Amino acid sequence: MKKGKAAFLSETSAAYGSDVIDMSFMKTCNCKGNNINCLTPKEWMKAQLGVWEFYYEKRDIRDKSIHPATFPISLPRKIIELFTHKGELVIDPFVGSGTTLVAAQDTDRNAVGFDLQNKYVDLSMSRLKQNQLFNNSKQIAVQDDARNIKNYLRSETASLIFTSPPYANLLNRQRKNKSRRGDQRNNHQFLKVEQYSQDKRDLGILDEKEYANQMAEIYKDLLPLLKPKGHCVVNVPDMWWENKRITLHISIVDALRSVGYELRNIIIWDRRNVVNAIGIFGWPSNYITMGVTFEYLLDFWRPPKEGSK
Numbered sequence: 021m022k023k024g025k026a027a028f029l030s031e032t033s034a035a036y037g038s039d040v041i042d043m044s045f046m047k048t049c050n051c052k053g054n055n056i057n058c059l060t061p062k063e064w065m066k067a068q069l070g071v072w073e074f075y076y077e078k079r080d081i082r083d084k085s086i087h088p089a090t091f092p093i094s095l096p097r098k099i100i101e102l103f104t105h106k107g108e109l110v111i112d113p114f115v116g117s118g119t120t121l122v123a124a125q126d127t128d129r130n131a132v133g134f135d136l137q138n139k140y141v142d143l144s145m146s147r148l149k150q151n152q153l154f155n156n157s158k159q160i161a162v163q164d165d166a167r168n169i170k171n172y173l174r175s176e177t178a179s180l181i182f183t184s185p186p187y188a189n190l191l192n193r194q195r196k197n198k199s200r201r202g203d204q205r206n207n208h209q210f211l212k213v214e215q216y217s218q219d220k221r222d223l224g225i226l227d228e229k230e231y232a233n234q235m236a237e238i239y240k241d242l243l244p245l246l247k248p249k250g251h252c253v254v255n256v257p258d259m260w261w262e263n264k265r266i267t268l269h270i271s272i273v274d275a276l277r278s279v280g281y282e283l284r285n286i287i288i289w290d291r292r293n294v295v296n297a298i299g300i301f302g303w304p305s306n307y308i309t310m311g312v313t314f315e316y317l318l319d320f321w322r323p324p325k326e327g328s329k
Contacts, residue, residue, distance in 0.1 A: 041160060044130050045177040048107030048156065056249075058105055067102050071288045072317070074098070079147070081117050086143070090116070091184055091255065095289070096123035099182050099317070103251040104129055107157065108179040111245065113166040113238065114223075118144025120182055121159040128155040134162045134169055136222060170241040178245045184255035185235065186224035187268060232271040240279035246322040252281060255289065257315040260308065269316040276320050285319035 049058050059067065074094040076082060081090045096119060100110055106128045112120040115133025121144055124131035135141050144161040162172065223234055239252070246252065254276075259266045273283055292313050302308045 040174055041132060041162075041172050043109055043132060043158065043160070043173065043177065044107060044156075045109035045179070046107055047105035048128070049105050051105055055105075057102055059101065063101075067098070070286075071290050072098065073290050073293055076294060079122070079150070081119075081147075086117065091119060092294070093119055093123050093126070095255070096120045096182055097126060099253050100124060100127050100129055100180060103253070104179045109173075109177050111169065111173070111178045111181045111242070112183045113169060113181065113242065114183045114185045115144055115161060116140055116184070118147045118161060121161060122147050122151065125151050125153055125155075125157065125159050128157045130157045131159045132162060132173065133160070134164055134166050136163070136165060138163050166238050167241070169238075170245065173245050175244045176247050179247055179250050181242055181246060181250075181252040182255075183253075186222065187256060187259060228266050228268065228271055231268075232275045235272060236275040236279050239276050239281065243280050243322055248322055248324045250322050251284070252276070252320040252322070254318045254320075255315060256318065257311055260311065263306075269318060272318060276318075280322070281320040282323045283318065284321050285317075287317040287319065289315040289317055291315060 051058050057064075074092045076092045077094070080092050084090075096112075100120075100123055104110060108129055110120065110124050110129050110131040112131065112133040115121060115135045117140060118133060121131050121133050125148060133144060135144070141161045141163045148159055148161075164172075223231055226234060242252070254272055256268050256272055258268050269286075277283060290313070295310075295312050298310060298312070
């Protein structure tokens with residue numbers, strides 16, 4: 021068996037137009053033709069529950085000075101195992117710290133991730149190199165705008181698109197730590213702006229309306245890359261802005277539906293086990309649920325072609 025491969029491409033590497041990345045996308049397992057994954061019936065039944073919990077491991081990144089918005093490897097691993105076979109192709113349009121690529125490497129899936137920031141592509145690469153796995157899959161980190169992904173990959177090759185995108189302008193403001201307890205409110209994150217960048221292409225500097233418009237444009241170009249009935253999962257929370265609830269999950273559902281995706285499932289990520297030292301706020305006059313304790317996993321697919329089953 022060959023060692024799993026990881027590679028890096030920069031936006032200056034002439035990977036445009038006809039210079040498509042050569043990525044394998046056919047399943048390498050022996051599962052039956054109509055199976056959408058390699059799960060056993062018992063594993064399938066567990067996945068049917070609509071509320072999921074995940075746990076961090078030692079390889080996970082939790083330091084927000086390294087990346088302000090991370091998630092445990094176990095999250096994309098579960099989604100990858102649910103919606104793909106070994107050997108198939110996964111795309112992460114906003115790869116960030118590279119967690120999706122690590123999960124793909126763990127599960128012997130091919131994967132390509134994209135990010136505007138070179139430092140996050142480097143971070144993804146360093147994490148992939150730490151995995152001493154031997155398999156035939158390949159994971160690639162690409163420094164480029166998600167709007168250009170269509171130039172890198174062939175149509176109908178991806179079985180899954182998974183990402184946790186920038187959350188509009190949620191991080192583009194001073195952090196107040198209102199959900200923190202006691203002295204934790206004045207920790208090193210207090211009044212810090214954790215937004216990734218001020219790059220004009222970055223979705224993290226946009227208000228909700230423009231954010232939804234840009235998400236629609238990006239995902240419109242991603243849809244042809246998915247196989248028919250291939251899944252697309254978006255991890256997103258809602259947020260509060262000037263005492264108003266901003267329903268990002270509804271904006272994303274509307275945006276993706278408008279460009280041809282079909283919503284199949286909404287799963288709740290129960291984050292209570294990974295949230296520490298929660299404080300009280302709003303009491304006694306303004307009840308607000310603790311937004312950090314849950315997020316949405318929005319599961320779409322590319323509808324099957326007319327006449328197919």
